[in-house]
Amino acid sequence: xxxxxxxxxxxxxxxxxxxxxxxxxxxxxxxxxxxxxxxxxxxxxxxxxxxxxxxxxxxxxxxxxxxxxxxxxxxxxxxxxxxxxxxxxxxxxxxxxxxxxxxxxxxxxxxxxxxxxxxxxxxxxxxxxxxxxxxxxxxxxxxxxxxxxxxxxxxxxxxxxxxxxxxxxxxxxxxxxxxxxxxxxxxxxxxxxxxxxxxxxxxxxxxxxxxxxxxxxxxxxxxxxxxxxxxxxxxxxxxxxxxxxxxxxxxxxxxxxxxxxxxxxxxxxxxxxxxxxxxxxxxxxxxxxxxxxxxxxxxxxxxxxxxxxxxxxxxxxxxxxxxxxxxxxxxxxxxxxxxxxxxxxxxxxxxxxxxxxxxxxxxxxxxxxxxxxxxxxxxxxxxxxxxxxxxxxxxxxxxxxxxxxxxxxxxxxxxxxxxxxxxxxxxxxxxxxxxxxxxxxxxxxxxxxxxxxxxxxxxxxxxxxxxxxxxxxxxxxxxxxxxxxxxxxxxxxxxxxxxxxxxxxxxxxxxxxxxxxxxxxxxxxxxxxxxxxxxxxxxxxxxxxxxxxxxxxxxxxxxxxxxxxxxxxxxxxxxxxxxxxxxxxxxxxxxxxxxxxxxxxxxxxxxxxxxx
Amino acid sequence: xxxxxxxxxxxxxxxxxxxxxxxxxxxxxxxxxxxxxxxxxxxxxxxxxxxxxxxxxxxxxxxxxxxxxxxxxxxxxxxxxxxxxxxxxxxxxxxxxxxxxxxxxxxxxxxxxxxxxxxxxxxxxxxxxxxxxxxxxxxxxxxxxxxxxxxxxxxxxxxxxxxxxxxxxxxxxxxxxxxxxxxxxxx
Amino acid sequence: xxxxxxxxxxxxxxxxxxxxxxxxxxxxxxxxxxxxxxxxxxxxxxxxxxxxxxxxxxxxxxxxxxxxx
Ligand SMILES: [Cu+2]
Numbered sequence: 123x124x125x126x127x128x129x130x131x132x133x134x135x136x137x138x139x140x141x142x143x144x145x146x147x148x149x150x151x152x153x154x155x156x157x158x159x160x161x162x163x164x165x166x167x168x169x170x171x172x173x174x175x176x177x178x179x180x181x182x183x184x185x186x187x188x189x190x191x192x193x194x195x196x197x198x199x200x201x202x203x204x205x206x207x208x209x210x211x212x213x214x215x216x217x218x219x220x221x222x223x224x225x226x227x228x229x230x231x232x233x234x235x236x237x238x239x240x241x242x243x244x245x246x247x248x249x250x251x252x253x254x255x256x257x258x259x260x261x262x263x264x265x266x267x268x269x270x271x272x273x274x275x276x277x278x279x280x281x282x283x284x285x286x287x288x289x290x291x292x293x294x295x296x297x298x299x300x301x302x303x304x305x306x307x308x309x310x311x312x313x314x315x316x317x318x319x320x321x322x323x324x325x326x327x328x329x330x331x332x333x334x335x336x337x338x339x340x341x342x343x344x345x346x347x348x349x350x351x352x353x354x355x356x357x358x359x360x361x362x363x364x365x366x367x368x369x370x371x372x373x374x375x376x377x378x379x380x381x382x383x384x385x386x387x388x389x390x391x392x393x394x395x396x397x398x399x400x401x402x403x404x405x406x407x408x409x410x411x412x413x414x415x416x417x418x419x420x421x422x423x424x425x426x427x428x429x430x431x432x433x434x435x436x437x438x439x440x441x442x443x444x445x446x447x448x449x450x451x452x453x454x455x456x457x458x459x460x461x462x463x464x465x466x467x468x469x470x471x472x473x474x475x476x477x478x479x480x481x482x483x484x485x486x487x488x489x490x491x492x493x494x495x496x497x498x499x500x501x502x503x504x505x506x507x508x509x510x511x512x513x514x515x516x517x518x519x520x521x522x523x524x525x526x527x528x529x530x531x532x533x534x535x536x537x538x539x540x541x542x543x544x545x546x547x548x549x550x551x552x553x554x555x556x557x558x559x560x561x562x563x564x565x566x567x568x569x570x571x572x573x574x575x576x577x578x579x580x581x582x583x584x585x586x587x588x589x590x591x592x593x594x595x596x597x598x599x600x601x602x603x604x605x606x607x608x609x610x611x612x613x614x615x616x617x618x619x620x621x622x623x624x625x626x627x628x629x630x631x632x633x634x635x636x637x638x639x640x641x642x643x644x645x646x647x648x649x650x651x652x653x654x655x656x657x658x659x660x661x662x663x664x665x666x667x668x669x670x671x672x673x674x675x676x677x678x679x680x681x682x683x684x685x686x687x688x689x690x691x692x693x694x695x696x697x698x699x700x701x702x703x704x705x706x707x708x709x710x711x712x713x714x715x716x717x718x719x720x721x722x723x724x725x726x727x728x729x730x731x732x733x734x
Numbered sequence: 735x736x737x738x739x740x741x742x743x744x745x746x747x748x749x750x751x752x753x754x755x756x757x758x759x760x761x762x763x764x765x766x767x768x769x770x771x772x773x774x775x776x777x778x779x780x781x782x783x784x785x786x787x788x789x790x791x792x793x794x795x796x797x798x799x800x801x802x803x804x805x806x807x808x809x810x811x812x813x814x815x816x817x818x819x820x821x822x823x824x825x826x827x828x829x830x831x832x833x834x835x836x837x838x839x840x841x842x843x844x845x846x847x848x849x850x851x852x853x854x855x856x857x858x859x860x861x862x863x864x865x866x867x868x869x870x871x872x873x874x875x876x877x878x879x880x881x882x883x884x885x886x887x888x889x890x891x892x893x894x895x896x897x898x899x900x901x902x903x904x905x906x907x908x909x910x911x912x913x914x915x916x917x918x919x920x921x
Numbered sequence: 922x923x924x925x926x927x928x929x930x931x932x933x934x935x936x937x938x939x940x941x942x943x944x945x946x947x948x949x950x951x952x953x954x955x956x957x958x959x960x961x962x963x964x965x966x967x968x969x970x971x972x973x974x975x976x977x978x979x980x981x982x983x984x985x986x987x988x989x990x
Contacts, residue, residue, distance in 0.1 A: 354756060392767040393766065803939070915949075
């Protein structure tokens with residue numbers, strides 16, 4: 123019902139907006155209807171209408187007009203399709219939405235690998251290949267940016283800091299309900315013939331291509347709005363909603379990683395919004411930002427775009443670091459090694475992430491004098507990254523490691539990210555980059571970072587928190603099969619890609635020279651193997667959600683707050699506000715308690731905690 | 735429960751403080767957008783401004799927007815004092831001045847369209863910057879209109895936070911213009 | 922304190938602010954029309970000062986973490 127209202131209100135918004143734009147166009151003497159100008163202008167109205175219809179009006183905005191807000195009465199599974207303000211519902215909404223997007227983008231990858239199995243244009247022509255490739259990249263980037271933060275930043279973070287919800291629950295719901303328009307725009311773009319720029323949308327091509335390109339811009343812009351709103355909410359939540367005793371250095375490292383990610387998102391997402399906006403204006407309003415013939419500068423686009431999109435790499439990977447460190451400590455049964463250095467590493471990455479963007483532009487014709495500084499800054503950023511890596515290794519050292527499924531994924535992240543990170547050092551080196559720019563070496567590198575790091579951590583997090591979220595256990599054996607299948611498939615796909623890249627295989631092409639055929643076929647085989655591993659995951663995920671054995675409150679024996687409450691947690695999370703007494707990683711310290719959750723004997727346990 | 739006093743105390747933030755922090759973070763984020771636009775402007779145009787840009791209109795609308803910040807300031811203080819009548823009066827003055835500002839921009843756009851259309855280097859920057867700013871002014875006017883209507887009916891007698899938020903947003907839009915005005919008209 | 926006196930106290934920082942903003946804007950205008958060298962630097966400084974005036978006097982930046990208006 124909610125969604126129907128949203129769609130209707132969104133359609134009404136589109137029509138009103140379109141009428142307004144057409145009136146303005148007619149008044150200025152232009153033809154009233156022109157699909158791109160009208161749609162770009164009406165999009166804002168459609169978005170507003172959708173949000174109002176989907177619940178903003180009923181539950182939020184009515185008091186602004188002197189009417190009482192509707193009481194929220196939805197219960198049961200319907201809550202997941204409504205404007206629900208419970209952070210746990212929103213977390214699940216994010217998780218399912220972005221998992222769906224992940225699997226769709228994965229199917230596009232399968233299609234691409236099928237095309238690349240042999241020389242020549244087999245099932246896709248170049249244009250179709252470029253469309254599929256662009257959608258695959260865009261959707262995967264959206265997943266990497268938003269899935270972990272949206273799902274677990276929402277579901278787990280408030281519980282971990284001892285809060286009953288986010289700081290702004292309604293704003294939280296709004297940030298999720300901005301995601302469906304992103305899907306609509308991507309679908310529209312696909313149905314209208316796609317776009318051929320890749321997810322980077324470089325001008326001037328992105329200004330000139332077909333109407334699908336406009337919808338890509340609108341999709342990215344809308345996702346940006348959602349990210350900014352969500353990031354703001356997370357930052358304020360961590361600053362103001364921590365339980366008593368939850369000092370900054372008692373925060374679980376996952377909370378730190380999401381907090382730093384949110385700061386990056388709040389600052390830098392504005393720039394991708396700007397990049398998209400300027401392209402939209404060039405397409406529809408006759409401006410010439412990126413048209414060199416009229417004094418514009420195509421390179422300006424790359425600067426604005428990468429000023430967001432390099433920090434966005436950290437928006438994708440820092441939550442993965444947080445998850446990995448979290449798993450490594452809980453499953454090594456040891457305190458997190460060098461906790462403060464790891465936090466410093468997160469903050470160091472945050473501080474440096476704004477001064478490395480031009481390493482994407484070494485061959486774009488940027489000023490040569492800038493190459494060395496960007497080479498240096500890029501290689502320097504591996505130092506704070508190293509802090510995090512060493513913190514993980516130090517924690518594993520002499521630990522009593524429990525090889526659970528989430529722990530396997532965390533170890534997988536460490537292995538894959540090491541390869542992804544080290545090849546990044548090569549690519550930051552200007553002479554090497556000039557050779558390898560736009561080859562499969564780059565493709566392999568960022569897949570090792572984002573898929574091997576970010577997405578592996580996402581799946582680890584799903585296995586880890588699934589019992590808390592659903593109240594049911596996932597099948598352990600199937601989980602292990604999935605991990606090894608995915609790990610082998612992943613490396614079988616992307617390790618050979620480094621070699622393909624060194625041999626000169628270009629990115630973003632449907633066809634290649636015959637000499638590269640056998641290597642490409644091997645990569646494709648690896649890719650299909652990787653793709654099928656998710657069938658096991660899906661079967662396990664769905665079956666366990668419906669019929670899995672009931673989960674205890676704390677199946678992993680972990681110390682953080684979310685495991686001290688029932689699975690799944692009650693609506694307000696804690697019966698009474700918890701009081702935090704010590705850091706969350708005190709494994710092996712006799713008598714150490716992370717927090718007191720009230721109930722019988724609170725004062726005694728508090729006294730103990732204070733003395734300890 | 736006496737021992738809790740010895741614990742580090744957190745989570746003592748009131749709703750008002752939470753709201754204020756959020757609002758300022760929003761301004762911080764928006765500042766990045768406007769900073770990006772300014773950098774774009776200097777990248778494309780250097781330190782030139784078009785000689786045909788109207789100095790008279792520029793100065794007049796700048797003065798009007800600054801004046802509206804003063805009336806908005808008075809409205810906020812009246813609201814915190816619980817003075818419904820004065821809040822409403824100053825909000826309506828702010829609304830009026832804001833509307834005149836938008837009219838001034840519209841008037842100038844009509845002139846600028848022939849002098850430096852969007853298809854030229856300066857026109858591209860000029861229309862984009864004034865347009866994005868005017869968009870923020872118009873959303874600000876919508877907020878102010880809602881505030882005016884609600885304050886008139888006494889809905890903020892108990893809690894002046896909505897007035898404070900709307901007025902702060904209005905000031906923020908003014909701060910943006912403080913940088914846009916010299917970047918577009920003076921230099 | 923009478924209500925009128927209270928209003929005067931509350932008004933005065935606002936009046937100071939708006940007067941200084943007006944003066945600074947006039948200076949900006951003169952600087953740019955006088956076409957002197959270094960006007961870019963001067964305009965930047967003036968804009969920063971104006972922004973600081975609005976942020977402190979009108980927007981009460983100092984009160985972010987406080988309870989009072
Ligand atoms: Cu980068």
